[in-house]
Amino acid sequence: MVKSRSFSFSKVMLVLGLLFLYLPMFVLIVYSFNASRLVSVWAGFSTQWYGELFRDEQILSAVWMSLRIAFYSASMAVCLGTLCAFVITRFKKMRGRTLLSSMITAPLVMPEVITGLSLLLLFVQMAQTIGWPVDRGMATIWIAHTTFCSAYVAVVVSARLREVDRSIEEAAMDLGCTPLKTFFVITLPVIAPALVSGWLLAFTLSLDDLVIASFVSGPGATTLPMVVFSSVRMGVSPEINALATLIIAAVSVIAFIAWLWMRRAEKRRLRPVSDKHLTLPTSDLV
Numbered sequence: 001m002v003k004s005r006s007f008s009f010s011k012v013m014l015v016l017g018l019l020f021l022y023l024p025m026f027v028l029i030v031y032s033f034n035a036s037r038l039v040s041v042w043a044g045f046s047t048q049w050y051g052e053l054f055r056d057e058q059i060l061s062a063v064w065m066s067l068r069i070a071f072y073s074a075s076m077a078v079c080l081g082t083l084c085a086f087v088i089t090r091f092k093k094m095r096g097r098t099l100l101s102s103m104i105t106a107p108l109v110m111p112e113v114i115t116g117l118s119l120l121l122l123f124v125q126m127a128q129t130i131g132w133p134v135d136r137g138m139a140t141i142w143i144a145h146t147t148f149c150s151a152y153v154a155v156v157v158s159a160r161l162r163e164v165d166r167s168i169e170e171a172a173m174d175l176g177c178t179p180l181k182t183f184f185v186i187t188l189p190v191i192a193p194a195l196v197s198g199w200l201l202a203f204t205l206s207l208d209d210l211v212i213a214s215f216v217s218g219p220g221a222t223t224l225p226m227v228v229f230s231s232v233r234m235g236v237s238p239e240i241n242a243l244a245t246l247i248i249a250a251v252s253v254i255a256f257i258a259w260l261w262m263r264r265a266e267k268r269r270l271r272p273v274s275d276k277h278l279t280l281p282t283s284d285l286v
Contacts, residue, residue, distance in 0.1 A: 025248060028244055029241075031238070031241050032245040034241075036238075039236045039238065049242045050242045052238075053239045053242045058222075059227055062226070065138065065221060065224075066224040069141050070145075070202075072146075073142055074149065074202035076146045077149035077152075077153045077202040080146065080150040081153025081157055081198060082153065082157050082191075082198075084104050084154040084158075085153075085158035089161040089162055090161070104150075105151055105154075107148055107150075107151040112211040112212055115212055116144070116212040116214065116215030119144045119216050135218050136218035136221070138221045141223065144213070145202075145205075145213070148209070148212055149205050149206055152201050152205065153202055157194045157195065157198055161194075164190050172186050209223075210226060213225065
């Protein structure tokens with residue numbers, strides 16, 4: 001009797017949690033097809049706001065700007081984060097290793113307001129000292145997002161590097177490979193899944209950032225979160241609902257494709273194991 005009650009309670013809490021998470025999204029998707037400009041008044045089904053969305057040059061330029069910054073920031077963050085992770089995990093007797101590890105992981109726990117303000121003061125001081133950057137724009141946002149995302153990539157890659165079998169690398173160097181060739185031939189393919197995960201994490205963080213970009217951006221560089229936030233402050237519009245619906249649809253499709261790819265990879269990995277157990281040696285049959 002106790003088990004049935006606890007099971008029912010678990011199901012109720014699960015349903016309430018899912019409703020709390022996904023019911024607002026469902027309402028947002030429904031009202032993106034509202035014919036009225038007033039969000040709280042339903043005036044019939046219409047897709048006119050999707051057409052208005054694709055005719056809005058400000059939103060389209062902000063989307064293109066955010067995608068470019070996220071791509072460049074994620075790529076650079078993977079390079080810097082991998083180097084930092086390699087130094088932390090492989091050079092354990094290096095002087096100042098603890099200080100370096102603390103400095104790398106500091107952006108993980110530091111408030112974004114502090115990070116954005118410090119980078120803003122850095123760019124202002126650089127402009128007064130060396131004359132660059134003249135204007136804060138895409139380059140400053142890219143540098144700020146790279147600084148912010150490199151710490152996350154370093155944590156992801158370092159966790160994978162600790163699991164790498166060092167004996168394979170030592171065997172390759174004994175056969176005449178240089179450390180650089182060993183890294184690209186042996187280590188890099190092993191940590192490739194961690195690099196992909198770190199790149200996706202950095203891409204998402206850069207695409208979703210609002211606070212740091214607000215500090216280091218200028219009049220000519222506006223990202224998508226900044227446009228959405230400024231529009232929502234004046235009131236939610238059907239165009240923003242349509243934009244959010246498209247983002248939800250894109251994320252859902254990407255998540256489904258990733259799940260399908262991981263499922264097929266898991267099946268391919270388990271198939272040789274099952275075939276090995278099903279195939280018995282001739283001596284065992286005799």
